[in-house]
Amino acid sequence: MGxxxxxxxALDTVITPFDKVEGALGGSATYISLAASYFSGPxxxxxxxxxxxxxxxxxxxxxxxxxxxxLQKEEGKTFRWGGKYHYDLNVRDTLFTDLxxxxxxxxxxxxxxxxxxxxxxxxxxxxxxxxxxxxxxxPQLVVCDTMNYWIEGKKEELLxxxxxxxxxxxxDSETRLLVQxxxxxxxxxxxxxxxxxxxxxxxxxxxAMLFTDETIFSAPAYxxxxxxxxxxxxxxxxxxxxxxxxxxxxxxxxNLKSAVIYGSSMASFCVEKFSTKGLEELSYLQIxxxxxxxxxxxxxDETE
Ligand code: AMP
Numbered sequence: 269m270g271x272x273x274x275x276x277x278a279l280d281t282v283i284t285p286f287d288k289v290e291g292a293l294g295g296s297a298t299y300i301s302l303a304a305s306y307f308s309g310p311x312x313x314x315x316x317x318x319x320x321x322x323x324x325x326x327x328x329x330x331x332x333x334x335x336x337x338x339l340q341k342e343e344g345k346t347f348r349w350g351g352k353y354h355y356d357l358n359v360r361d362t363l364f365t366d367l368x369x370x371x372x373x374x375x376x377x378x379x380x381x382x383x384x385x386x387x388x389x390x391x392x393x394x395x396x397x398x399x400x401x402x403x404x405x406x407p408q409l410v411v412c413d414t415m416n417y418w419i420e421g422k423k424e425e426l427l428x429x430x431x432x433x434x435x436x437x438x439x440d441s442e443t444r445l446l447v448q449x450x451x452x453x454x455x456x457x458x459x460x461x462x463x464x465x466x467x468x469x470x471x472x473x474x475x476a477m478l479f480t481d482e483t484i485f486s487a488p489a490y491x492x493x494x495x496x497x498x499x500x501x502x503x504x505x506x507x508x509x510x511x512x513x514x515x516x517x518x519x520x521x522x523n524l525k526s527a528v529i530y531g532s533s534m535a536s537f538c539v540e541k542f543s544t545k546g547l548e549e550l551s552y553l554q555i556x557x558x559x560x561x562x563x564x565x566x567x568x569d570e571t572e
Pocket of ligand 1: 276
């Protein structure tokens with residue numbers, strides 16, 4: 269049984285202060301699957317593309333061992349998203365969100381994926397995320413990502429979904445938006461009352477925080493001199509985090525902390541290059557090296 273990933277596959281237009289690309293491979297499921305593929309297989313993807321989706325992108329995912337039996341190909345255009353980053357790369361404006369084939373997407377989980385115990389719901393309409401869970405047979409760990417677009421547009425559906433989610437991964441501004449509370453510690457408690465036993469708050473170049481009933485853990489971000497394209501960092505985090513938990517099958521508090529560092533490592537690789545390029549040619553050894561570097565930058569020796 270594999271790690272089931274559901275989300276968007278997209279053709280992105282990305283503008284940064286350094287460059288502009290159109291029709292680049294993107295989408296939440298794409299980044300999550302690629303990041304998770306380095307940990308343990310099989311990675312099972314469920315999503316939809318239009319007939320304009322290039323074959324080379326399909327082949328690249330297959331080359332990473334991603335099982336595409338759940339990928340639907342429909343008449344029409346692939347989901348398209350455009351984003352523009354400011355000089356401060358933490359700030360992004362969404363230029364457009366064209367749902368296209370996503371508008372009618374009905375996620376059908378292939379029979380052989382239904383018993384998968386680990387599920388990662390990438391950022392898509394919470395109604396669809398819920399539909400996925402309804403088809404799964406007793407998943408053990410449900411990890412979920414979402415964004416302001418759905419918090420503002422589909423709040424009720426999102427609240428229904430959260431009752432069935434074990435780990436929610438969102439960023440700091442989405443956290444505040446979801447529960448209308450400016451203080452992140454208070455907000456984390458309010459979110460955990462909505463369902464998830466574990467919450468991860470991503471803070472861009474300031475790292476990520478993990479909250480459980482008993483633990484608060486703060487992980488740094490990797491100190492990078494050059495961030496080329498931040499798109500997909502959050503999804504790569506989710507892929508690394510869930511992929512590592514799937515590989516180790518250990519949900520202890522300490523292992524959750526390691527998973528946060530592996531997630532952060534995958535996010536750091538993602539932003540080094542445009543689109544998915546930073547995730548396409550890695551080795552597990554490189555990932556472990558970055559994991560160790562992460563440990564080193566936050567380790568101190570006890571003093572008197
Ligand atoms: P991130 O930078 O981690 O927030 O992820 C960006 C990716 O999410 C891009 O590749 C987009 O194609 C995809 N994306 C953006 N908005 C949405 C949306 N409303 N639903 C699904 N996927 C989206």
